[in-house]
Amino acid sequence: MKRNKPKYKQIIDAAVIVIADNGYHQAQVSKIAKQAGVADGTIYLYFKNKEDILISLFQEKMGLFVEKIQDVIAGKQKAAEKLLVMIENHFKILSDDHHLAIVTQLELRQSNKDLRLKINDVLKEYLLLMDDILQEGIDNGEFDSKLSIRLARQMIFGTIDETVTTWVMNDQKYDLVKQAPAVHHLLLQGCGQKGE
Amino acid sequence: MKRNKPKYKQIIDAAVIVIADNGYHQAQVSKIAKQAGVADGTIYLYFKNKEDILISLFQEKMGLFVEKIQDVIAGKQKAAEKLLVMIENHFKILSDDHHLAIVTQLELRQSNKDLRLKINDVLKEYLLLMDDILQEGIDNGEFDSKLSIRLARQMIFGTIDETVTTWVMNDQKYDLVKQAPAVHHLLLQGCGQKGE
Amino acid sequence: MKRNKPKYKQIIDAAVIVIADNGYHQAQVSKIAKQAGVADGTIYLYFKNKEDILISLFQEKMGLFVEKIQDVIAGKQKAAEKLLVMIENHFKILSDDHHLAIVTQLELRQSNKDLRLKINDVLKEYLLLMDDILQEGIDNGEFDSKLSIRLARQMIFGTIDETVTTWVMNDQKYDLVKQAPAVHHLLLQGCGQKGE
């Protein structure tokens, strides 16, 4: 399995750095190879083509993302709490890795439609996590019983994503994680939070 | 003034169609010229370069956007109503022009960072409209007095944008405009709507 | 006759200025038209094409050149004297018109082979003047009787031309005309000048 060989991850990490530093359109395969310390041709022993590097990058990083968030959610009872730690961790992971933040919020969006559709597939697992939380919230009466899960998920993801993008575009100069509670508050209200 | 000459708009409309049909990276200048029914060189009598076509496209279309929405907002008293017609019109304009929807939600995002920064400048006017509505809602007691305008605006724009993008990615197969009231409801709650 | 209409000369003078200021490859027809104060299309009422402007320019200016030099030569008896005034006037005319000097020594040489062959035709009249002086000098015993006229003419023209080109390349920062006597001395010796 190529995914477990050291050069596989080595190339993906190189790609993140090269894309963050040079931008998507200046991230040539040869630059990634150089950064990874391998020959250009070696890339093609681990990846089908350049697009495959980017999809794999997204899968690999988003996998960690989902894993981490599943972890922290597991420890919480209420949907509202789960939503909070999800937002916090989403913000924290990207705060902790400046390169990754630039790559996911700005650079990877320059990829073509096909690639973005594939990236969306990867995102689905994450979106399903949100759906689970929302369903739970509705079921246990935390949220509005008539809430549309799809719309609510679009609101949550759209808001989180827009918040991170604005932060990256402002050169990450304020503390993103500190915004989590306020964003959480907004979204909870949007979901028609009941109770005090 | 070039902007008022017929070929100016002709070329921009051609660009929208060509980009929607072929994708951003396959929208060669020669294709746009052909679609517009002019020679390649004619493009350069009206635009400085290819990037200039795209920026102008965005300015031109987003200008209509802002104008139209300013219009419909003017007729409304309450912030909540204004927000509703804003969402409705946002959805309607893109619903009515499938090509434009594809271009703004998918294709233009593939442009490089420079172009996107310029596009963001154009967007600002639209975002300021939102800020005005939010401020008004806070002032007249419709919304939570402690609402952060920046965060709320990110929620509104993020949600609207994500909703449209999801719709476009699903090949525009359901009625987007019909979603407006539900989205509006969500966002109003997010803003801490008061009143009966 | 187009040559006598005011716009004909107007365009040629504009070409000299535009070429001197912008260089041969940046001297577009539209720039020349603008400098001449006429429309692009008007150029083509007076000249067949762009090349025709340049050939005409050379003919016109070189005509003045030959005329002037024929004039000053007429007043001299000896071949050596004629050669001196020829060199002096060659240097003087180009010293007096910086633009023209740049155009003939640097810019026009960037034209293609065809154009340069035509320019050479124009030059011929000037070279024939030199031949006449040389023949005269041989006939009246001033120069070596075995002197090859063709070679001597190549020496004279080559030396004069190289001297002017070096001066132009050095930004015309020294006095070219002052060099005439020394150049004359060199060339006379080369021609095997007899007598004291």
Next chain:
Amino acid sequence: MKRNKPKYKQIIDAAVIVIADNGYHQAQVSKIAKQAGVADGTIYLYFKNKEDILISLFQEKMGLFVEKIQDVIAGKQKAAEKLLVMIENHFKILSDDHHLAIVTQLELRQSNKDLRLKINDVLKEYLLLMDDILQEGIDNGEFDSKLSIRLARQMIFGTIDETVTTWVMNDQKYDLVKQAPAVHHLLLQGCGQKGE
């Protein structure tokens, strides 16, 4: 070192042929690549850009030129003799390579000012060789003690260059090398040669 790889010289030789056959402005990179038997892209593994091919061409060929002439000069005692073998070899090298003669005398002069300034740098070494010979001739009493080295060098180079150019323009139809003694005789006299 790229200069020693076979393809480097292969491309330069191809450039000489293509430029001589098609003219400077019709010497497209793709033509040069085809003539060299390599892919277009390969050119750019050895040269920074098209201009770099031309500068390198000049350096490479002019280097051989200077080397060869330094060689033959070394065997001679007197300045006059050195001048003769210099002229002979200058003529011989260009006589032996018709393509090169066309390229240096006609085609390369069409390059823009920047390129020609760089070419001039390369030429400088050759001109310094001439200066050395002239200084030597003055020092050992062969030449006029009051001779201006700069002017004399301009005469020598101008005459040689004009002679070769005339020969090339006449389609190289006579024997250039045979002209060397006569040209030499002229130039020696120009330098004020003493003694028999």
Next chain:
DNA sequence: TATGAATGAGCGTTCATTCAT
């Protein structure tokens, strides 16, 4: 005569991918 908007052919350069070693 004079205009100037419109034309459209033409080319240097990049870079993902291959394959002989």
Next chain:
DNA sequence: GATGAATGAACGCTCATTCAT
């Protein structure tokens, strides 16, 4: 497995010239 030299398709832009007014 690993290399890196070689490949070649693809495209934005310029500008001399035309021609309807």
